[in-house]
Amino acid sequence: MSDEFRIWTQNLYQKISAARVNRLQDAMCFFAELDQSALAPATALNGLTAYYHQAECQDTIAGGQTTIIDSSRDWRNRLLLQIVVQQNAANNLPSGINYDPDGAVAVAAHQWYTGSDFNADPLAGGGGHYWEPMVGLRFAAVQTVGASGAAQGDFIVWNQSGATKWFFSWIEQTPDAA
């Protein structure tokens, strides 16, 4: 990993001073609930994780096809800040040879809560809490797995648009809502 973002490089056996620990905290990104917020009055959430990714999702299964975006943690009951950029071909994704930042088909941004009721079973029609930035394209945290191929808690995109979609996304996520 690059060291370009470090404020300093800590050397082996070098004493870690209080000034340096404080300096580190001054410069770090902290994430907290507004002190007048009524979202979770008993439990303020701290900590934050930012994700980015790109994906291709097909629609070849009647009722909606699930593509898993992340299965590293349980995405249910989270507040998300998500920005989605849709491209019109695989080669136009950031990894592609024709990528152009101005060439997006659509850009959408939203803050939303994933909840814990999305049904990813193709027979169930993609019901529950989801964000649908483009018609037929639903982002969600899986509650009911069915025949979707996902696991409970996976963050997925559910495609019933009738066509393959290409997109990349930036997601900021709260920790567990206790």
Add this chain to the structure above:
Amino acid sequence: MSSENRIWTQARNAAVTAVRINDLQDNYAFCWQISTSALSPTDDWYGTCERYGQNALPNPGPATATLLDASMDWRDRMLWIWWSEVGVTDLPKLAGYQPSDFTTYHNVMYTGNGFDPATAVGTRWDPTAGGNYRLGAADAAAGGIAIGDLCFYNGGAATKAMLWIIASPVVS
């Protein structure tokens, strides 16, 4: 607080190693002013904080704003702020909530130091550009709001909002 965002869990009385301090810096987010910025020529900005919340926004009258946050001085900060108006029965943990049913507005703003919560005049942001809403950092005390508090004036009907704010540190 959840431990899932930790890079490691520091055991009690364990030594903090150089490797771990460096790893922490490599993986955590820092916020800097770009090197050619003329926003604050004599000061480097660094660090940031991110806040989120869900707040009731009553409309008690033209002379009162709603307090959003009193944990720090919000004046003279650069904010990247996201705001969504949600219905009273459509809050995230209620059965009526559906993420696709509301719009998220966002903007970059500098809070400055001239917003008066009593009159809602001064540097502020109106998320929907409809004239009813004004968000700003109080530069005067009024209605339980102290100088430096983040507050929101609602000139329309009572409503609720979700907020997600990325704030720069104050200019020293």
